[in-house]
Amino acid sequence: MVSTRRVEHQTGLFDSEVVEPHPRTITQLRKAAATCERCPLFENATQTVFGEGPADAPVVFVGEQPGDQEDLQGKPFVGPAGRMFDRALEEAGIDRKRVYVTNAVKHFKFEPRGKRRLHKKPNAYEIDRCRWWLDREITVIEPQLAVALGVTAARGLLSRAVTIARVRGDFIPLRDGVEAFVTVHPSSLLRAPDEAARAQEYAKFVHDMQLIARHVPAIRA
Numbered sequence: 506m507v508s509t510r511r512v513e514h515q516t517g518l519f520d521s522e523v524v525e526p527h528p529r530t531i532t533q534l535r536k537a538a539a540t541c542e543r544c545p546l547f548e549n550a551t552q553t554v555f556g557e558g559p560a561d562a563p564v565v566f567v568g569e570q571p572g573d574q575e576d577l578q579g580k581p582f583v584g585p586a587g588r589m590f591d592r593a594l595e596e597a598g599i600d601r602k603r604v605y606v607t608n609a610v611k612h613f614k615f616e617p618r619g620k621r622r623l624h625k626k627p628n629a630y631e632i633d634r635c636r637w638w639l640d641r642e643i644t645v646i647e648p649q650l651a652v653a654l655g656v657t658a659a660r661g662l663l664s665r666a667v668t669i670a671r672v673r674g675d676f677i678p679l680r681d682g683v684e685a686f687v688t689v690h691p692s693s694l695l696r697a698p699d700e701a702a703r704a705q706e707y708a709k710f711v712h713d714m715q716l717i718a719r720h721v722p723a724i725r726a
């Protein structure tokens with residue numbers, strides 16, 4: 506029985522002292538994450554939204570956190586930003602079924618505003634606590650490339666704060682046999698101030714996806 510008790514983040518005990526045994530497959534990880542209480546975000550969200558895709562995917566895409574739709578459906582990348590992401594992958598000639606998609610933080614953080622739930626950015630503590638799951642997803646899948654979509658994902662993946670403009674487009678050694686690539690989150694394209702800016706940012710994002718497809722031909726459609 507895998508346990509990730511609330512006491513863990515209250516006491517600051519090391520992971521290995523309280524989480525035994527370590528899950529070794531994506532299915533085991535997903536099951537264990539469903540009851541995670543490593544940070545306070547589980548308290549208000551509907552459910553843990555774990556990653557999805559082939560357990561041997563050559564590329565893992567890492568987003569920020571589930572949005573409203575993802576939280577309700579329990580699936581990553583199904584809201585408006587997810588649809589934008591799907592479109593960009595298709596235009597870049599990437600087969601979505603050959604990649605694994607997940608988030609740096611696996612519970613929806615939000616602020617209630619009337620009947621709506623407004624997205625709230627995860628803080629450094631929450632990202633760092635949830636890295637326990639992301640690390641294990643990368644360890645189990647052993648992808649050739651892990652792609653961080655936005656600053657939260659970059660922090661989750663690289664374990665440090667980065668400026669996207671400084672590293673965007675680079676293939677960065679991450680750990681044995683795994684490289685990292687950093688680009689923007691597709692939701693930032695939706696927030697562009699006008700149609701022209703949106704088109705320009707979208708084209709840059711598709712270009713990044715094309716770089717990835719050239720680097721890892723196994724994910725091409």
Ligand code: SF4
Pocket residue numbers: 538541542543544545546547553610611612631634635636638
């Ligand atoms: S956000 Fe991550 S670390 Fe926090 S409770 Fe959810 S799964 Fe656990």
